[in-house]
Amino acid sequence: MKTISEILALGPVVPVLTIDDLETAVPLARALAAGGLPAIEVTLRTAASPAAIKAIAAEVPEAVVGAGTILNPKHYEEAVNAGALFIVSPGCTPELIEYAKKSDVPFLPGAATASEAMVLLRAGFTHLKFFPAEPAGGTKLLSSLAAPLPMLKFCPTGGISVEKAPDYLALPNVPCVGGSWVAPADAVKARDWGKIEALARAAAGLRK
Numbered sequence: 338m339k340t341i342s343e344i345l346a347l348g349p350v351v352p353v354l355t356i357d358d359l360e361t362a363v364p365l366a367r368a369l370a371a372g373g374l375p376a377i378e379v380t381l382r383t384a385a386s387p388a389a390i391k392a393i394a395a396e397v398p399e400a401v402v403g404a405g406t407i408l409n410p411k412h413y414e415e416a417v418n419a420g421a422l423f424i425v426s427p428g429c430t431p432e433l434i435e436y437a438k439k440s441d442v443p444f445l446p447g448a449a450t451a452s453e454a455m456v457l458l459r460a461g462f463t464h465l466k467f468f469p470a471e472p473a474g475g476t477k478l479l480s481s482l483a484a485p486l487p488m489l490k491f492c493p494t495g496g497i498s499v500e501k502a503p504d505y506l507a508l509p510n511v512p513c514v515g516g517s518w519v520a521p522a523d524a525v526k527a528r529d530w531g532k533i534e535a536l537a538r539a540a541a542g543l544r545k
């Protein structure tokens with residue numbers, strides 16, 4: 338089992354996927370990994386998502402599939418049972434912290450303020466999702482947090498594009514960013530895996 342630190346070092350962008358059609362899961366994950374983005378977050382927001390995680394875990398060994406939108410321990414358990422290799426939440430609750438501590442599958446909790454980040458640091462988490470990145474204050478907030486909280490690393494997600502990503506990646510406390518832009522809904526619907534691989538390759542080229 339990889340640690341969150343290892344997973345966030347796999348590429349500069351973690352694609353965030355919301356999968357409606359189970360049939361698209363495997364070719365989509367293959368295209369993203371082929372383009373250079375092996376760490377993939379599948380949000381647990383659709384009926385197809387647990388089966389999508391299961392299919393990617395079984396059929397795309399070159400990907401490291403995680404589950405997003407984990408709001409409570411029941412979601413955490415469901416995602417782990419499906420084969421998720423990491424767990425992501427837009428925020429955090431005491432129940433999630435307690436559950437994550439007992440799980441072998443690593444947790445990336447979300448924070449958007451200094452106080453939230455400090456509560457998670459105290460609970461033992463050094464890698465956090467910064468969500469929602471753009472509305473919460475973007476690179477300015479993150480670079481301000483780096484001074485008092487240099488021990489924390491963030492994966493900013495929410496409103497980030499290929500144009501905005503380099504400014505985040507230039508920060509010392511950002512190993513990678515998350516975003517849905519590498520898998521646009523129209524390209525997935527059209528089964529345009531070549532386009533998605535090209536978007537992934539462009540994102541993967543945004544080196545730290």
Ligand SMILES: O=C(O)C(=O)C[C@H](O)[C@H](O)COP(=O)(O)O
Nearest residue numbers: 353405406427494495496516517
């Ligand atoms: O579902 C979750 O757990 C979330 O935290 C939300 C996602 O990270 C964003 O929906 C992705 O952001 P965009 O790249 O702006 O589309």
